[in-house]
Amino acid sequence: NAGVMQNPRHLVRRRxxxxxxxxxxxKGHSHVYWYRQLPEEGLKFMVYLQKENIIDESGMQKExxxxxxxxxxxxxxxxxxxxxxxxxxxxxxxxxxxxxxxPQHFGDGTRLSIL
Amino acid sequence: xxxLNQSPQSMFIQEGEDVSMNCTSSSxxxxxxxxxxxxxxxxxxxxxxxxxxxxxxxxxxxxxFGITRKDSFLNISASIPSDVGxxxxxxxxxxAGSYQLTFGKGTxxxxxx
Numbered sequence: 001n002a003g004v005m006q007n008p009r010h011l012v013r014r015r016x017x018x019x020x021x022x023x024x025x026x027k028g029h030s031h032v033y034w035y036r037q038l039p040e041e042g043l044k045f046m047v048y049l050q051k052e053n054i055i056d057e058s059g060m061q062k063e064x065x066x067x068x069x070x071x072x073x074x075x076x077x078x079x080x081x082x083x084x085x086x087x088x089x090x091x092x093x094x095x096x097x098x099x100x101x102x103p104q105h106f107g108d109g110t111r112l113s114i115l
Numbered sequence: 116x117x118x119l120n121q122s123p124q125s126m127f128i129q130e131g132e133d134v135s136m137n138c139t140s141s142s143x144x145x146x147x148x149x150x151x152x153x154x155x156x157x158x159x160x161x162x163x164x165x166x167x168x169x170x171x172x173x174x175x176x177x178x179x180f181g182i183t184r185k186d187s188f189l190n191i192s193a194s195i196p197s198d199v200g201x202x203x204x205x206x207x208x209x210x211a212g213s214y215q216l217t218f219g220k221g222t223x224x225x226x227x228x
Contacts, residue, residue, distance in 0.1 A: 004157070033215065042119075042203055042218030043158070056215060091157050093216075099209045100165055103148060104216060106157035 004029075004094050004107035005074075012113045019079040019086070021110045025094030032075040033093045033104055034060075034067060043091060049075060079112075087114045121204055121219030128194055129227050136202060136222040137188040144206030147180050147187040148216065152201045161202075162189070194226050 005024040013019050025032050030051050035043035045059040049069040060067065064082075069075040079086055089111050093104035121138045128134055138147070146165055150158035162173050164180035164187060171178055177190045187204055201223050205216040 006157075031214070035216075035218075040220070042121075042205075042220045043216070045215035045217070048215060059215065095214070098214050100146065101163075102209075102214075103160055103163045104214075105160060106150075108155070108157045 004092055004105055006090075006092050006107035006110050008110060009108065010111045010113070012115060013082050014115050015083060016081055019082050019112055021077040021079075021090050021092075021112070022074045023077070023092030023094075023107060024074040025092075026096075026105055029094035029096050029105075031095045031098055031102075032069050033095075034075075034077050035091045035093065035106075037089045037091060037109070046077070046090075082112075082114050084114050087112060119204060119206060119217055119219035121222055123222060124220070125223040125225070127225045127227060130194060130196060132194055134191040134194055134198070134224060135188060136224075137186060138204030138206075138219050139186045140206055140217075141185075143184040144208055144217075145184065146207040146209050147178070148205045148207065149176075149178050149187070149189045150203045150205060152203060152221070154200075158203055191224075194224075196226050196228055199224060199226050 032049045034046040037043045047060045047067045048056040064080045066078045089109045091109045093106045095102045095104045148163045149161045152158045162178040167184050169180045175192045201221040203221045204219045
């Protein structure tokens, strides 16, 4: 499967714990985007990364959320001190580059549930 | 921030009928995309539009990029049961420094066999 791979598919955490979500982009893609989706809603942009760089984190609450895309390995979205409102589906997308004719392709998401 | 209004919110149609849905924005985009999402899965890209006025087809799907750059529509001809799902429009301003997608709230399509 050469698609965007996300894991885990489902994650349950108690309030106050940390959640780590992983995303491996499609082969040959060096641009990664994270989005969040609440039930019955569209996806909302959180952060855009290239290898080792955060390009745009304007959609992310920085107090508890952080993201990285290291030189080697998957991109990680980290949520510290989770609260009930963090329950959502988190989707990762990747593209080969930026700009025109570089559409984003999505993984199947991580469903995060906070107890 | 930018907002996309997608309509209708949901629709029920008979198998074989044609479907039309649209998306309007309060501001301009230079790229429009249409995605389909099935339950428990991620959005799958259907059509990407890069030029105002552009009309693009993908099988039974046809989408257009509005001349004003503030709207787009998607048509599905001769619907079949596997067309069931949620269709999302998304706008993007490529070249503006970031490439985030702004999504509509989706059109939920149900096809009655």
